[in-house]
Amino acid sequence: MASDILSSIIQAITLIITLDPEVMQITLLSLRVSLIAVILSSLIGIPTGIYLGLLRFRGKTFLLTFINTAMAFPPVVMGLFIFILFSEYGPFGQVGILLTDTVLILVQFLLALPIIIGLSASTMANVDSKLVETATTLGANQKQRFILLIREARIELFAAAIAAFGAAISEIGAVQIVGGNIRFKTRTLTTAIGREISAGRWEFALALGFILLLAAFLVNVFLTYLQHSKRIFWRSD
């Protein structure tokens, strides 16, 4: 087994160094789909989560319960719903995005969105109320208070996006159902790994697994750099 792993690592390195066209295409597609899905879900999910966490309104508890439930929504079921909705005879069949990379983005967006909203809302709900009072007493209006609180919670808000990226790039069931795992079109690293395992090509599957880990690691390194970067949030002294 140890020799299998070693051999897979060597194969993974070879595939990367030789820029194997198919592996490159699969890797880039996986990264593109997951990054677009997470960026879009962050753009909608973070502000929504911030409002949910900070504001008080009737029905908030119900909405939070719904979002928390959606965070645990089984991806396969999500894939099935999307498949039915966008299949030829479904209500959105005319859109014609099934078996394309667009539907992969859609399904990952829908899976990432509740994670980002839920974690952002929980982060903002836990911001110390004394910080709000301090911002107010220093003269902040509502908009300035809002910006200060986001800045204060930025690390946790970025963590929500990182968690969602992890969930998106590692997703297989929903992606398989809506994308169909079509070579050079909708085959992602996870679906490719599933296919290689089914075909009994363990070494190649492991090699793709290492590439997936490496890609996820590099994206997370970048996101973590952004998360802790002071320049984005502070004016220089």
Add this chain to the structure above:
Amino acid sequence: MVTSIIELKDVNFTPEGSIEPIIKNINLDLYSGEILGVIGPSGSGKTTLLKTLALLLDKNLTKGLYKYNKMQVLPEINGATSKLVDIRKNLIYIHQHPVLFKGSVLQNIKIGLNIRGMDFIKHQIDSLLRDFRLIKLKNRDVKSLSGGELQRVCLVRAMILKPQVLILDEPTQNLDPSNVENIEKNIIQYIKSDSASVVIATHNFFQAQRIAHRTAVLINREIVEVGKTKELFTSPKNVITREFLTGKMVY
């Protein structure tokens, strides 16, 4: 002639969902250029009184009259909400436990200036940092500071904005004598140089006697006596005050 900066008349504050007010029947004047001490047992409503003075509490839950420089602030007169935000800028409240934002000492001090669109005048900031013995810590992350240092940063952050009223909630609680001395010295200096006023809640009777010109005694949510500090401590008029000051009151 002393002029009243803040006047409270029959002020009550009842939090949402509660029937009982946390402070009631509050009648209090804060005069220009004075340090007003607020003493009272734990849970007597000192923090609520201070937050009321700082206009930090929900205006809809605050009953009674609040005047700032003779101008009625509460109850609000039609369309006065924007005025409330402007008036609040003259009243800075500092929590009992230091509250700071993530970042360095200097970044925290600049927050208030940024909010108000005020210029950074380096020598003024440095001078205040020196007064509070913080100059060497200017670029340090606030996470690495001690409790006394954090409280002093809060004071610098407030004083650089030159509010007319500084409202301090037990600013020296649990601090060592050196920190206490530094903070008290700077509070006295502040009212002298900026003709401002300070309200300070304290559990320390000696501190009230050292720095407060007048002292208010808050017991069981009501002010039972207000007077010149020396007279209040030597010959309190109210029997409850006397019992509280002599330790006969068990609370």
